[in-house]
Amino acid sequence: MSDFETITVPAHLSGYPGVAFGGYVAGVLAARSAAKTVRVDFRRPVPTQAPVRLDPTAEGGARLVDGELLLAAASPAEPAAQAPEPPSWELATAAADAYRAAPPDGMVDCFGCGLHRTPGTGLRLHCGRVPGGALVAAAWTPGPALGDADGLLPPELVWGALDCPGNAAGRLLDGRRAGAVTAALTARLLRPVPVGAGLVSYAWLLGSEGRKYRVGTALATADGDLCAVGEALWVEPRTQS
Template sequence: MAHDRPQDSAEVVIPPHIYGFPGVGFGGYAAGILAQNLSAASVKVNFRRPIPLGSPVALRRTEDKGYELTDAEGALLTAQECDEVAVPPSVPSWDDAVEAEKRHPLTNSPFATRDCYGCGGDRAPGQGLRQNFSQRPEQRMVVAPWTPDPELGRGRTVLTPEQMWGALDCPGGWACRLFSDAPHETVTAYMATTVTKPVVLGEDHVTFGWVLSKSGRKHMVGSAIATRDGELCARTEALWLTLPSQV
């Protein structure tokens, strides 16, 4: 886990239950650890290699004033402060999200991973973010009415940076698979995120994702978290990359 104050170096262990793909640390969560240490409103995290679960990795300050997570073979993730991410073209309302959940649920989608830390419905309270995505086909958007479980807090009243970045990871993955023809074996290559407001546990929010562009194996997506009243808490631009074996 990351510390509340920035450090030049530390040891980090991604808990064994925090994964999307089996056996691999959840990318958005790990990215949030780096972002927390940078203490900037806008941060870009590049994903270099899969992140191990349950094993110590090193958090290090870099010479260019960024941060990285490394193991014995080199960098796993790198992070730098970046420009502010563009706001979404539209923000779905809470009622929009609830209606999508009724009309176009994704519970039985072939892309659903029931034990994913970010969107797995089989996770127990406090053991996952439990975002339940549905689609809005006309808007080419995925959306979830989401009330973050207070059990995620462990004494806090708001999501930690790693939890917030984790919540922003899955919407983009769903969007590129549903609306950009990406296969399941498509992974996050980078996330650039701007945070403007804390996500309060136990309060209603809307998380959503959409496709920005596609070029070969590259899928650019956007994702965001908003309050029930439509105020943005955080927004992300991400590159998802289809593995070469799937092309």
């Protein structure tokens, strides 16, 4: 009996075209770890619609491989960044509306932040800058189609809610270009997240150097109760020569 399993990420769960949505992949790997806080490092793009192997590791984590190529690995980690107070539902709604009114260039049909996704086909994390503070945020409500049999957002989609806000923080708070990718995502889930209820995803900068920048991200209820908190390393694409 083998210790590995094979998974195939469906086409609609994409970040960039043909590439699996990083937050979802991180959540799938994290679910195989017994640790409360998990770090997922991305080594190569994970394809959609292609079987890849998920192996347990001796350290109590998991890794995703394609043949001999390591795609991503999860390992127990220290607690993620401490989150500031979430913006109000009203401020997060206004920030998302402003983002949709004037989105940055280079947008793609991402499951997490694609502008053409509906509440049943994506997370709609349209994070705009929150006036008067160093945060980006989006108010959003996951549709019932995204829920599990208990009416909860699956853990891998809670992880997903911590991914795209980091891109928005880089674009809007640090002047980053389109095309950045998640190199690592660390997260801790704090409580179950029901679908059909208002949520606020938000992010803030932790550091910036060269092509890399670090962000904190968090997910809260409309009333301000934290559901999950994370920290991510993003890498900007190399300048074309």
